[in-house]
Amino acid sequence: MKPKFGVVVFPGSNCDYDAYYSLKKVLNYNAEFLWHKEKDLKGSDVIVLPGGFSYGDYLRTGAIAQFSPIMDSVFSFAENGGIVIGICNGFQILLEIGLLPGVMLQNVSLKFVCKDQYLKVENNNTIFTNKIGKSVIKIPIKHGEGNYFVDEKTLQEIETNQQVLFRYSSREGLVDEKFNPNGSLNNIAGICNKNKNVMGMMPHPENACDAILGKTDGALIFKSVVENLFN
Amino acid sequence: MFKATVIVKRRPKILDPQGKAVEQGAKLLGFNNVKKTRIGKYIEFFVDTDDKTLAEKEVKEYSEKLLSNPIMEDFEFTLEEIK
Numbered sequence: 638m639k640p641k642f643g644v645v646v647f648p649g650s651n652c653d654y655d656a657y658y659s660l661k662k663v664l665n666y667n668a669e670f671l672w673h674k675e676k677d678l679k680g681s682d683v684i685v686l687p688g689g690f691s692y693g694d695y696l697r698t699g700a701i702a703q704f705s706p707i708m709d710s711v712f713s714f715a716e717n718g719g720i721v722i723g724i725c726n727g728f729q730i731l732l733e734i735g736l737l738p739g740v741m742l743q744n745v746s747l748k749f750v751c752k753d754q755y756l757k758v759e760n761n762n763t764i765f766t767n768k769i770g771k772s773v774i775k776i777p778i779k780h781g782e783g784n785y786f787v788d789e790k791t792l793q794e795i796e797t798n799q800q801v802l803f804r805y806s807s808r809e810g811l812v813d814e815k816f817n818p819n820g821s822l823n824n825i826a827g828i829c830n831k832n833k834n835v836m837g838m839m840p841h842p843e844n845a846c847d848a849i850l851g852k853t854d855g856a857l858i859f860k861s862v863v864e865n866l867f868n
Numbered sequence: 869m870f871k872a873t874v875i876v877k878r879r880p881k882i883l884d885p886q887g888k889a890v891e892q893g894a895k896l897l898g899f900n901n902v903k904k905t906r907i908g909k910y911i912e913f914f915v916d917t918d919d920k921t922l923a924e925k926e927v928k929e930y931s932e933k934l935l936s937n938p939i940m941e942d943f944e945f946t947l948e949e950i951k
Contacts, residue, residue: 696909697937704934733937740939747885786882786940820883 640863641667643681645711645727647702648673652688652724652843659846660685664859673705682866683720684711686727688779688841698741698782699729708734720764720862721835725780728827728837737830737837738795739787745820749781753852754818754840756826757806760799763833768861773810774803774854776840778818778826783839785821785828792822803827803838870915870923874945876936877908911935914950923947 642660661668691702715721723731731737804824827838842855891905915923936943
């Protein structure tokens, strides 16, 4: 049986086709676009909030998209244990709507960064990571506002609850400020919620699935989710 | 009818790289007394009611729910009655 991924399309999403292409054409899963004005998740097993600049990033990244009609359904889906993956702008939307804790500030450098980035897999005991089978993966990042910030108390909580899934690192998995591309607290690149069914990450796994692009570690994340779905 | 003016500021502890960059410009211009530049947002709009309490409630909720994010920002607002 093929899992079905619902890829939400907001005005200003621009990685929606990348996600759709990788999931459907490269990984051979079912995938369907979900327009932000709809409420029906069309039987999706996994919801993907893709990267881009929803609503032009006006006010704050993800701030307006959180009130799109489809987000009511996504919120309930997540609250009931449904699997949700927010990538880049999708991560920012999950933060704004409160499914994940924290906020994204501008990169400390004030520059948009676009490059391949090594990530240390910090917690390999979640549905998103337990079948990755590597301790360091290479996934591209492309963002101007990926500087993860949260108050100290919540930071402690997410560290204690092992909600940090990925940290920016060296090729060898060394986590150090030197390898932090944006100023994120504790080099955080990706986190999940307490129930471990909602994940947000700034790097783009959908851009690391097709071998023709020279990197395929992103596929390991989607495969991990799918293997867990059917086990 | 009221005219609302909302100012959204970064909380004092939050780094403001944009403010820092702009301040470098101030230095280049020779404004050496300029210190601690912080950049926020100014938002104005009208609230179509004559009930001031209701207008205040709406502006406050709008500011809390959408115009600012309490993790990184504070807001303040003023209401001016328009005759």
